[in-house]
Amino acid sequence: MLSPEQIIADLDAALLASGEDVTLRRKLSSGSVDVPCRARVRGVNAQKVVGSIAVSDLSVVISPTEILADGWPGGDPPAPGAPDPRLPRINDFMVVKGRERQVKFSDPIYVGGKWVRCNLVVAG
Numbered sequence: 001m002l003s004p005e006q007i008i009a010d011l012d013a014a015l016l017a018s019g020e021d022v023t024l025r026r027k028l029s030s031g032s033v034d035v036p037c038r039a040r041v042r043g044v045n046a047q048k049v050v051g052s053i054a055v056s057d058l059s060v061v062i063s064p065t066e067i068l069a070d071g072w073p074g075g076d077p078p079a080p081g082a083p084d085p086r087l088p089r090i091n092d093f094m095v096v097k098g099r100e101r102q103v104k105f106s107d108p109i110y111v112g113g114k115w116v117r118c119n120l121v122v123a124g
Contacts (some may be wrong), residue, residue, distance in 0.1 A: 004114035009037060011063045011117055015040060016103040022060070024088055034095075035072035037062045041096055042045070044121060056124030057104065059086045064115045087118070094122045 015038035022039045040061040105121035
């Protein structure tokens with residue numbers, strides 16, 4: 001079984017080779033906080049079009065590497081048991097191909113208690 005570190009390293013290599021540059025953005029009362037990331041961006045497949053997910057939405061996979069290295073979105077580390085503010089969440093934004101899109105779904109993936117990737121759906 002691969003370690004969480006190896007899973008992240010493999011994802012980072014794949015995103016570097018065949019991903020694209022995006023910007024993850026959180027809007028705060030004091031302004032926006034951005035972090036550049038590499039991502040795999042694809043259209044949502046027909047089987048996943050349910051509820052508020054539309055055929056025009058985009059499926060995005062990102063690594064935690066850039067987010068953690070940047071300390072995004074800033075502030076104090078989370079208290080034990082509190083939600084981790086570094087995780088992308090609904091109502092964050094992502095700039096893809098020069099267009100700001102709203103995060104509609106965020107699914108952080110953990111292996112061995114360590115955050116190794118995040119699957120997102122952003123508005124098309």
